[in-house]
Amino acid sequence: MSKNAPGNVWVFIEQDAGRIADVSLELVCKARELADTLGVKVEAILPGAAVAALPPRLHELGADNVFLAEDPRLKHFSAVPFTKVIVGLARQHRPNIILFGATVTGRSLAPRVASSLQVGLTADCTDLKIDHFEDKANNRVLENRLMQIRPAFGGNIIATIVNTWDDPQMVTVREGVMKLAPAQPGRKGKVTPAKVELDATDLAVALIERVTEEKSVDLKGAQVIVAGGYGMGSKDGFALVRQFAEAIGAEVAASRAAVDAGWIGHDHQVGQTGVTVRPRLYIACGISGSVQHRAGMDQSAKIIAINQDPAAPIFAIAHYGIVGRVEDVLPKFIKAYKGRG
Amino acid sequence: MSLTILVFAKQVPDTKNVTGKAMKEDGTVNRAALPAIFNPEDLEALETALQLKERFGGRVVVATMGPPAATAILRHALYMGADETALITDRKFAGADTLATSYTLACAARKIGQFDLILCGRQAIDGDTAQVGPQLAEKLALPQLTYVVDVLDIQKGRLRARTQVDGGYEVVETPLPALLTVVATPTPPRPAGAKRLMQYKKAVTRSELLARHSGATYEDATSLADEEGRLRTLGLWIHEWSAADLEAEPGRIGMAGSPTKVKAIESVVLTGKKDTVLVPPTAEAIGSLVHDLVKDHILS
Numbered sequence: 343m344s345k346n347a348p349g350n351v352w353v354f355i356e357q358d359a360g361r362i363a364d365v366s367l368e369l370v371c372k373a374r375e376l377a378d379t380l381g382v383k384v385e386a387i388l389p390g391a392a393v394a395a396l397p398p399r400l401h402e403l404g405a406d407n408v409f410l411a412e413d414p415r416l417k418h419f420s421a422v423p424f425t426k427v428i429v430g431l432a433r434q435h436r437p438n439i440i441l442f443g444a445t446v447t448g449r450s451l452a453p454r455v456a457s458s459l460q461v462g463l464t465a466d467c468t469d470l471k472i473d474h475f476e477d478k479a480n481n482r483v484l485e486n487r488l489m490q491i492r493p494a495f496g497g498n499i500i501a502t503i504v505n506t507w508d509d510p511q512m513v514t515v516r517e518g519v520m521k522l523a524p525a526q527p528g529r530k531g532k533v534t535p536a537k538v539e540l541d542a543t544d545l546a547v548a549l550i551e552r553v554t555e556e557k558s559v560d561l562k563g564a565q566v567i568v569a570g571g572y573g574m575g576s577k578d579g580f581a582l583v584r585q586f587a588e589a590i591g592a593e594v595a596a597s598r599a600a601v602d603a604g605w606i607g608h609d610h611q612v613g614q615t616g617v618t619v620r621p622r623l624y625i626a627c628g629i630s631g632s633v634q635h636r637a638g639m640d641q642s643a644k645i646i647a648i649n650q651d652p653a654a655p656i657f658a659i660a661h662y663g664i665v666g667r668v669e670d671v672l673p674k675f676i677k678a679y680k681g682r683g
Numbered sequence: 684m685s686l687t688i689l690v691f692a693k694q695v696p697d698t699k700n701v702t703g704k705a706m707k708e709d710g711t712v713n714r715a716a717l718p719a720i721f722n723p724e725d726l727e728a729l730e731t732a733l734q735l736k737e738r739f740g741g742r743v744v745v746a747t748m749g750p751p752a753a754t755a756i757l758r759h760a761l762y763m764g765a766d767e768t769a770l771i772t773d774r775k776f777a778g779a780d781t782l783a784t785s786y787t788l789a790c791a792a793r794k795i796g797q798f799d800l801i802l803c804g805r806q807a808i809d810g811d812t813a814q815v816g817p818q819l820a821e822k823l824a825l826p827q828l829t830y831v832v833d834v835l836d837i838q839k840g841r842l843r844a845r846t847q848v849d850g851g852y853e854v855v856e857t858p859l860p861a862l863l864t865v866v867a868t869p870t871p872p873r874p875a876g877a878k879r880l881m882q883y884k885k886a887v888t889r890s891e892l893l894a895r896h897s898g899a900t901y902e903d904a905t906s907l908a909d910e911e912g913r914l915r916t917l918g919l920w921i922h923e924w925s926a927a928d929l930e931a932e933p934g935r936i937g938m939a940g941s942p943t944k945v946k947a948i949e950s951v952v953l954t955g956k957k958d959t960v961l962v963p964p965t966a967e968a969i970g971s972l973v974h975d976l977v978k979d980h981i982l983s
Binding site for chain 1: 696698780781782785809810811812813814815816817818820821822826828829830843847848849850851852853854855856857858938941942943944945946947948949950958959960961962963964965966969970972974976977981982983
């Protein structure tokens, strides 16, 4: 394994009815970067039904090879059969690294794969790089290891984790954290069909019904975002955030506290356990600014914070701070915007 | 039908409510100052288990791996309605990552023996990894349902549940035994029952019983064995299991069984930009801010 020739960098490709998840595309780009540093190849694992048309897209983003595990029984994601496919491939080809999106699917699949392979796994990384690691406990230096950087403890600390056992080194990464690089049209790669061997016990979990709910909001693509937090006081109070957003043509977002309070759906949550956004303007209303929230919005081009507590941590990262009650400030803001010349 | 349901829970620092008191002067969090709580999604898992017990009959066993102080959440589980509890505790378990943790919990599940269902919270708020549930399922070769929000029915050895998925939800069915990770229940976790609290606050582990009779050793004190028998009969006995009790392989638990190591920890410092422009909350000042934003094409 790690002692012999270095393995390649793998990406699990999540797709639904032939549409590849954004995070998988982002991870192919990140894998390219890591593989170039290590001098190895990027390989994608693509399980699914009717997915044979997808590899060219992955090649153009940097994949050198796609393991195509096409089988009608893999039409819908289920942890046990998908684990079997990936573990089989990993045992055969011994990758150095496997990246998964930290989606519901990735977070159900990656731990099962890691447990089966008896390797480490780090969840929800916000950064990945290659570096050496001084393993003091065993008095050795591990070269070219994957530094798995993630917030922990509710986002109050940032930890760098290293897998010290044999490869593969496995991580999950949230959507929107890694950047999508431009595709290189015409870039070619290999496609390697993978055998899919499943028995009845692997397929014991049955899908009865699937209900797709249109995402009510596209925060990732939004240019202007108005976000409300616990300081909005109540569900009725939160209505003012929606009103404000509508008035200035913004999308509505929220902190975890407002979502947990039931004032707005989880789709709207910005932060470490929600969406990561980079809008042109982010207006935080009644949000104290926990690290977990800031992790999802501190890359915004401009940040305005409105909070009645002058000591609220959100002000530390805001470009503009308005210390005042949201119910006084927001109507004034709306009025000023309507009267802009 | 009579179900045996295992619930694995964790005591965690309350990272969600980091108040000023828990902040150090350098702007980092004083983790020791955070109160220890029953991990919120594990409470949802326990509530789900208790509701299933009420519907289908059976018993609920709650276990936690942690230091002796984690017994607090086991007592809370008893107050809510759990039938039996176990503390999985040993210095040898310290430093476990999710792989070593799931191995240890798998040993505990095997010790408990026959069961129909394992319920865990989806994730714990100190690590937010959501890894232990699926890893435990793999270790026990069980089918898994993750992100469960409602257990709809159990019929003829099959369980049907509603789960969250990206962009919607699914209704899925699994044969039992199975492992479920729970995000929420349709009704919030019940509070401690007042009567049960009076009854079960006396529940103890072996170490707690020994501490009560400090100086005595267990083996030579027949009165302690009698006391244990009495407590067991009353349901006031919290099992306490060490690595040896679980017959766990030393290389697979604690630090030794953990492939991941922490290279560095950086506390996030809540100070930052020094150039925040303070805008007074007046109509005039806000008007001028809006004017600037429009002029700079930040607002259209």
